[in-house]
Amino acid sequence: MTLVQKALLAPLIVACAMFMESVDANVIVTALPSMARDFGRDPVTLKIAVTSYVLGLGVFIPVCGWLADRFGARTVFRTAIGIFVAGSLLCAASSSLATFTVARFIQGVGGAMMVPVGRIIIFRVVPKSEFIRAMNYLSVPAMLGPAAGPLLGGFITTYLHWRLIFFINVPVGVLGIYLTNRHIVNTREPHPGPLDWIGFFLSAGGASLFLLGLSLIGGEMMSNSNAVGMCLCGAFLLACYVPYALRIKLPLLDLRFLRIPTFQASVAGGSLFRIGLGALPFLLPLLLQEGLGKSAFESGLITCASAFGGMFMRTIASSVLRRYGFRDVLVVNAALSGIAIAICGAFFPGTPTWLIWFVVLLGGFFPALQFTSLNSLTYAEIASRDVGRATSLGSVVQQMSLGLGVTVGGIVLQISQLLHHHTHVAWTDFWPAFLVVGLCSFASIPVTLRLPHRAGEEISRGSRG
Template sequence: MENMDATVLATALPALARDLNQDPVTLKLAITAYVAALGVFIPISGWMADKLGARKVFRAAMIVFMTGSILCAVSGSLVTFVAARFLQGIGGAMMVPVGRVIIARSVDKSELVKAVSYLTMPALLGPVVGPLLGGFITTYFHWRWVFLINIPICFLGLYLAGRYIQNFTEDDPAPLDVKGFVLTSVGAAMIMLGLSLFGNHLVDGATPIAMCAIGAIALAMYYRHSTQIAFPLLDFRLLRIPTLHASVVGGSLFRIGLGAVPFLLPLALQEGLGMSAFQAGTITCASAFGSLFMRLIATKVLRRYGFRTVLMVNAVFAGIALAAYGVFSIHTPYLLIALIVLMGGVFPALQFTCLNSIAYADIDNRDAGRVTSLASVIQQLSLGMGVTIAGIVLQLSSHLQGHATIVEADFWPAFLVIGLFSIASVPVSGKLPRNAGLELSQGR
């Protein structure tokens, strides 16, 4: 549901922007508002699952997400739409991290890579169906309907979660770090929203700078606070574990690159190449088919080459594949575009499987909630940062080339930058021991 919602929104973004009388690039606010909510509430998701029970929190999160979807569908202005997306983000902040906690506590480490692959395969239905469905609805009906498709999926999810998921709890969960929650909330929200406001007409130029400064100060205060208590909300001391450090730090660089694609690619196809939302959707979903193929063989690849080698080599291939999106023009054959986008799904899928699995390679079950909270909040903020960076580069490219509106030639610098971010993760992965994650990769 969450993955499909993101891809549906990306495909519908240009039409939505026109309906709300906004520039399409300005609508990155709708994406970053969602990510800001993730940054605020993911840190307490692990604690809530430990305290209240994983199943209970998981189902409540689905209801919140569905409510936000309904409010998105009835929004009539940019402000109300962004607020509804923030509410959706609160639900998303609990769904995915708590789902990872459930998986980490339910399977042996030798089966974790296989479990993560199984977990992500149903999630890939969202990126397959989302662009097609979103493009079809936006082109032939109205963008508001794209949010209402979450309702039946949510009811099905509530039933399945109630029937199959155990209500995992911790007998003696650590106390909630209230001060840390306040500081991380202010820091994450201010930085994400401040960056997303750069370069648009909604506020004066000093406001985004002030917001980012406040956010940076809050996060600096939190870091100092986290070193002085036993159970901080986000425990950065866990990053001393090499496998977790590679997953979080190296993975964040990679996700900055990949996080821009759902925003940038549909925009390039529609605003740059003049495609309809439905045509753009048929191309965008090609990456999901590439991802699905790679998920099927990811375990065998890891068993053959190991985590360290795969993370380093595959990051280069993924970066090249993403940068290649910048070569698209109105003269590029449709099938060639679809083939390049297909390959742009293959390599990132393998990287995600590696990064999500190796995070738990050297983690005890009791620490699964804390690790998930730390990894998830940094990962999601990285994805949102990718949207923000891509938007800034796109606007800068358009300005330097003297274009009054976004055109085809403005997109290649943005795709080049996001490809370089993915490649930048290689040195971090290179610090891993050669046998890192051996227990995971040799699972049967």
């Protein structure tokens, strides 16, 4: 095997691990109603299980680079796969919503380390001449995972049992650990420096308490007063982090990047948009199954349309940005995305399946353009030396926004169910939830309008279709 072949084997190994994580993130959404029945819970209360996974991803992303430098990228990467597989087995063995939530959080921690550390491995071992090919390998999981996950989850849930979903990760994970040991070099930095443990405690602890508390409101695992107390404690820790991060030289999450207009629009404005994006994969399968009476597999066949819409948009996103520029695309497309999301709340029993599939397709088409634009704009005014720290802040806010979307959508759905006096969620309960998360996309427009018309022009003009 040549040196180049060995170098390109690493991206393939990383891509397989990322595909496993991407599929797993999307595979349970079609299985939530079946899980709820087995756990004896209302399906809406399972929002805590989705949120806990995203939370595990978000709070551990900032420390992954330091861990890779301190203990070696190969060591951390194979440990991450092991944690992810262990979390999968715990999910399969869970007998209650509480244990399932903990298991999903463990999975999220493993996923948080797999993805960024995998990118570090590629950056360090792949020759620059082969870097584009290596990054193309990594684009495959991002495209196929959201399509394969709902289909696979729906099929297994309908014709087998939802617990078998989590056994898919075991052989893939074991093979990944073996190949990592055999073909990936354990690179590390000699002097990574100290980790900002105080910042980690304040940011991770605050985000965890706030989002988990919010997810538990209206549920059956904890009283509302205790859940609100968790939210207040989390908000207090996050409030304490702000002056702390602005005072020290190298905080774990450097909030000073938010002073940069393009970064602010991408992260702060984008967080409002991502609330709707995070809620859609949670609300839509519930509506299709609990509201419209479709099977988990039928739900998966429809839900995957969103991924196909996203795939198509990615092929033309560069051309659209090059022609219209970031500011105009982000403003107009935020409105189109919000409308596409909100329309899903208009589905009713008897709505033709082809029409639902087409609307869901649009629900992936427009948000994919927004997502691509926001991610590209993040680095428009970031110096190369600051890319790593800016990425940490952007990634954490992104994951927290997605988790907040699930929580907000679930809370509005529960309120609607209560106002309609329904003991079980019905199709008439869903439209307020879709409307609220769709309006979140519109809420990002005022932030984007602050951008100058030529913002990010160097990136958009230099892109290729």
